[in-house]
Amino acid sequence: AQKVTQAQTEISVVEKEDVTLDCVYETRDTTYYLFWYKQPPSGELVFLIRRNSFDEQNEISGRYSWNFQKSTSSFNFTITASQVVDSAVYFCALSEAVGGATNKLIFGTGTLLAVQP
Amino acid sequence: DTEVTQTPKHLVMGMTNKKSLKCEQHMGHRAMYWYKQKAKKPPELMFVYSYEKLSINESVPSRFSPECPNSSLLNLHLHALQPEDSALYLCASSQGRGDWETQYFGPGTRLLVL
Numbered sequence: 001a002q003k004v005t006q007a008q009t010e011i012s013v014v015e016k017e018d019v020t021l022d023c024v025y026e027t028r029d030t031t032y033y034l035f036w037y038k039q040p041p042s043g044e045l046v047f048l049i050r051r052n053s054f055d056e057q058n059e060i061s062g063r064y065s066w067n068f069q070k071s072t073s074s075f076n077f078t079i080t081a082s083q084v085v086d087s088a089v090y091f092c093a094l095s096e097a098v099g100g101a102t103n104k105l106i107f108g109t110g111t112l113l114a115v116q117p
Numbered sequence: 118d119t120e121v122t123q124t125p126k127h128l129v130m131g132m133t134n135k136k137s138l139k140c141e142q143h144m145g146h147r148a149m150y151w152y153k154q155k156a157k158k159p160p161e162l163m164f165v166y167s168y169e170k171l172s173i174n175e176s177v178p179s180r181f182s183p184e185c186p187n188s189s190l191l192n193l194h195l196h197a198l199q200p201e202d203s204a205l206y207l208c209a210s211s212q213g214r215g216d217w218e219t220q221y222f223g224p225g226t227r228l229l230v231l
Contacts, residue, residue: 033217043205045160045222052217091159097216100167102148105220107159 006108023092033095121223140208147213
């Protein structure tokens with residue numbers, strides 16, 4: 001069965017600290033995609049990154065970086081020099097193809113990140 | 118532009134009311150989704166439309182009735198809801214050309230059923 005685990009329910013850091021959000025997934029598929037979304041208090045889910053199972057290169061986008069390791073089934077997300085605006089719930093998700101060129105997102109339970117000024 | 122819009126932003130309704138939620142995208146996407154999200158929980162898939170046809174219904178009660186009148190518009194008709202249906206309802210869309218495309222979400226409608 002497909003499953004995503006985000007063991008950290010809540011994390012609190014002080015501004016400018018680095019923080020890593022953990023994501024562990026389970027799947028029997030050889031081809032799969034992983035996503036990270038950010039959900040600020042306003043409610044909208046904001047897409048951050050999409051990574052396929054064949055690309056294990058780490059990715060960096062500004063203060064954000066992602067570490068994908070198939071050997072440990074992990075796709076961790078690091079925010080460098082955190083800012084108050086980073087405060088949100090972050091969801092890791094695994095994509096399951098369901099036909100008709102559509103997919104079903106299997107979400108983790110989310111990690112609430114609170115960045116204190 | 119990756120914008121999905123949803124109206125209304127907030128909705129309060131009684132258990133005997135009939136209301137509709139609206140979702141719109143102008144990105145040329147051909148797959149659209151409805152999700153329900155309870156407080157402090159991840160979103161749960163309700164319905165999937167592919168090329169204006171319902172392809173997935175995740176065993177959603179019939180008091181929720183989706184409709185896709187055209188490729189840009191997705192509605193969710195609500196009737197005889199229960200207080201436990203109070204939640205954030207999120208719409209999303211994806212291109213509809215491949216199996217693992219990114220879903221782009223709208224801001225959601227916060228529904229309160231009294």
